[in-house]
Amino acid sequence: METVEKIKQQITENPIIVYMKGSPKLPSCGFSSQVAQIMINCGEQFAFVDILQHPDIRAELPKFANWPTFPQLWIEGELIGGCDIVVDMFQKGELQPLIKAAAAKIKTEE
Ligand SMILES: N[C@@H](CCC(=O)N[C@@H](CS)C(=O)NCC(=O)O)C(=O)O
Numbered sequence: 001m002e003t004v005e006k007i008k009q010q011i012t013e014n015p016i017i018v019y020m021k022g023s024p025k026l027p028s029c030g031f032s033s034q035v036a037q038i039m040i041n042c043g044e045q046f047a048f049v050d051i052l053q054h055p056d057i058r059a060e061l062p063k064f065a066n067w068p069t070f071p072q073l074w075i076e077g078e079l080i081g082g083c084d085i086v087v088d089m090f091q092k093g094e095l096q097p098l099i100k101a102a103a104a105k106i107k108t109e110e
């Protein structure tokens with residue numbers, strides 16, 4: 001499958017997905033670690049892709065997303081942002097409702 005198709009499939013099939021360096025349990029970069037910690041804190045399941053294991057996605061996603069860096073949080077097929085934005089939204093209490101709403105939809109669909 002073409003990389004862009006793979007990305008589209010991932011963001012469609014996973015209502016909450018983080019593209020990051022390393023894994024939530026073992027992040028390979030402080031920015032990815034911060035976002036993973038916040039996601040864990042929100043208490044809902046989320047998917048992740050370790051872009052260090054997927055150089056094709058690392059190369060293609062920034063073009064597709066029009067966002068140059070990692071991590072990237074995507075909710076329901078839309079880019080929410082990187083580390084700065086996620087931290088800011090979390091601190092303002094704006095992230096949790098988004099996560100909860102997306103997670104609630106997953107639970108209803110099951
Ligand atoms: N200010 C950024 C910090 C993230 C960042 O600068 N990421 C860099 C270093 S980890 C990056 O992804 N560079 C491109 C790459 O490594 O492919 C944010 O809010 O997400």
Ligand code: FES
Pocket residue numbers: 021028029030031
């Ligand atoms: S890997 Fe060096 S700043 Fe993220």
